[in-house]
Amino acid sequence: MATIITTAYRPTAASAAEAERIAEELDIRFIIRNKRSVEKMHEDEQADILVASKERLEFYPMGKTEPFFFHPNSAAFRTKRPLEKDPLIEVSGLAPGDSFLDCTLGMASDAITVSQYIGSAGSIVGCESNPDIAFILKTGLSRYDAMPHLTEAMRRVQVVSSEAVDYLKTLKDNVFDVVYMDPMFTEEIKEASNFTPVRSSANMGQLTDEWMDQAIRVARKAVVLKAHFRSQDFEKYGFERRVRPNTKFHYGVINLN
Ligand SMILES: C[S@@+](CC[C@H](N)C(=O)[O-])C[C@H]1O[C@@H](n2cnc3c(N)ncnc32)[C@H](O)[C@@H]1O
Incomplete structure (x- = not known):
């Protein structure tokens, strides 16, 4: 289209x-x-x-x-809590100054939260395969100024409009501390979100052997997956699952050190 x-x-x-x-x-x-x-x-x-x-x-x-438009979404409240206790940051083993590749940028809520934590000494890239979503994100992250405490964190997120595997293949070994993947849930979550208008335009692809091989090659410390609690991908690809009671999604981690 x-x-x-x-x-x-x-x-x-x-x-x-x-x-x-x-x-x-x-x-x-x-x-x-x-x-x-x-x-x-x-x-x-x-x-x-x-x-x-x-x-x-x-x-x-x-x-x-x-419409779909840029908004920090959950990053707005997650960054008001102690960041080292944020489930994504905890599971990733991130430290300020680290580098982070978000393979599935989406609304960039995770990316903004991580960017705030790793700070100006860190580096963060977000990959999004839908070019329209990528453009809305790139524009919003570079302009949005209604939450001053997040302005610098947003400006630091570099948006790459590409399929994650294609981008990973361009990278050398071990260049990001953490590589993160949050593919679309195959089971629809019935909560309304800013993302709802673009849900049917988003890339619905799931993890593949090639994506995993590339993520492990490019990551130094950890590869992290967020998926629906019923997803079998945690076990299939060897992630250690961090069960979060009463939540619809879990994180999984492969520690590389
Ligand atoms: C569940 S959302 C991610 C939400 C994100 N973690 C956040 O905090 O807002 C998944 C997004 O990743 C994109 N995506 C899915 N598979 C991808 C792939 N293989 N390469 C690049 N982007 C992908 C989808 O188009 C969608 O925008």
């Missing part, structure tokens, strides 16, 4: 210029809104739609009238 870009219902000169700039950057068509609803534009253009409004960039996959 092609993606096009347009403006908000009532565009400003600045948002129209921004839409044209993004059209050029992504090499996609800029279509004048002409006061059409998103539904009408989907019907007319038969495309997924990016909307450059004054406040933010929004993404409406075909058939969706609720």
